[in-house]
Amino acid sequence: MYVYDEFDRAFLQERVVEFRDQVERRLAGELNEEEFKPLRLMNGVYLQLHAYMLRVCIPYGTLSARQLRALAAVARKYDRGYGHFTTRQNIQFNWIKLAELPDAMADLAEVVIHGIQTSGNCIRNTTTDPWAGAAADEVEDPRLYAEVIRQWSTLHPEFTYLPRKFKIAITAAKHDRAAIRVHDVGLRLHKRDGKTGFEVMVGGGLGRSPYIGKTIRDFLPEEDLLSYLEAILRTYNLGGRRDNIYKARIKIQVHEMGAEAFAQKVEAEWAEIRDGALKLDKAALDAIRDRFLNPALEDLEDAPASLATALADPDFARWHANSVAPHKAKGHAIVTLSLKPVGAPPGDATADQMDAIADLADAYAYGEIRVAHEQNLTLPYVRQKDLPALWAKLKAIGVATPNVGLISDIIACPGLDYCSLANARSIPVAQKLTERFADDARIADIGRLHLNISGCINACGHHHVGHIGILGVEKKDEEFFQITLGGKGNSKARIGELIGPAVSEGEVVDVVERLVETYLDLRTSPAETFIAAVQRLGTDPFKERAYAPR
């Protein structure tokens, strides 16, 4: 965990005082709505269908047990006892009263969390691999650089009013678990000749116009990270469109200019500033690195006897197969907690669950929790010998559904049940799908399959990069759902292909099941995954079955 310094703490305390004053002036009528709205948005406060929504930033998805308890307390004290983890590693509270928001923020500031950079046309919370610092396939811990970017970007005076919001994601592993290619800037940390640097991608994004990011630099030395980002942001800030909100993201600028021309502009700007104040020298990086207090892991052996014994239990074995990942340290494991129980809204956790998870993190995982963009939680440092005991306790609080990475591990936005932008409901579709695919053995047989649902074209549910994507649309006050196939959000990211006309709410679960049955019939063997079969066969066989007359 990064340990915030007194500057961060004092800044947040001052921010709460400032926001409290703004709220008081708004409630007294001294500020009008036009004046107040941008102020609340800069603190993560939205007005949704039924109430205010507070989006709380979880920097690069890392939480301490103490911070998770603080979130639970806010859920219990100011909201309705639950929160919703999002695809950007944040958490949202759906029912907070404006008058109580300053108190909620003051409580969060006590544990150095806040809503800054979760809204508005600024550089948003940088996201990364939820397994950072623990993954067996990692080159280096990317959180150091996420924190560097946080310190540079928070309240950056030049980039507070960008043409649109700006999202950065970093990965440092062979397998991209941060969906970097569908971000405004994606950074892939890698090594060249023993030096640390980044492949820099720009112009990725989902929403109305989905694009995969284009690489504009294969290797950017780490010391140049901030100056190069500054050059990208300047190029975007000056050249990005402000005349049309739907064309204001950097992806449109990159697409319209061409990646090569965009890169030339960036390089020209960078040449002016690369050796200036933003150069990251070793001392600066070390100072930040030193504030990360990582756990001193025990020297343990892999595959302890107690684990081998537990794996004889088929229920434990099934959970272990998809919820436990290899760790860089011997004798340890990374554990994903599924927030996708059958019939429940994806990504929701109650205050009681958050408290219990915090206790389990303290008992079994060095007090650290991560939020994954798939809307699950992760315990990154678990002793393998503790897995059976941990599993039993996770099961007891409903976060051990053995579906991580499987069809019922659905990413879904809040949809029309909460969101003022949505056209259709996402959660009920997700619930019905998890009920249809509730059988653990069946979903294990289907294997890895990412199903993502968005309630509108803004694509918060990342439907474009779902192996199966579902997009809710509205026609004459009825909900319909478009189906896309073949999307991927990983290192070989691609946008899914629309396979036909939208189907009604009553049909959508059946259509998904027919897609799955087609895969099961046509796969070469259980080793061929759904997405591999779609890539081999193309979408035609799936379309034919999905839309076959009945």
Next chain:
Amino acid sequence: MTSPLQRKLKIAGPTVVTANRLADGAVVWLSPAGGWTDSIGAAAVGSTSEDVLRLLDIAHGDENTAVGAYPAPVRIGADGTPEPANLRERIRVSGPTVALPAGASAAA
């Protein structure tokens, strides 16, 4: 010829004006008395664009009580009171169509 300064609003039937209450974000409707009510059944109903523009003027003049006012279509129920006429407004009236998580409280 229509003056460019003349405001236009196309409505397709009975319409109410709805917003969110400033203090807590709760859904409210403009009442016939020009205040706000938390019951759609007690909302003022306009049946012409002039009616609804007048209601919107009242609503926009009271942004220190309720914000984001807009016209919403309604149908008139058997008891003569307005009911939401589309899914979005039905959800705003009744809340999420999904059960809150087990252990969640109904209201803060």
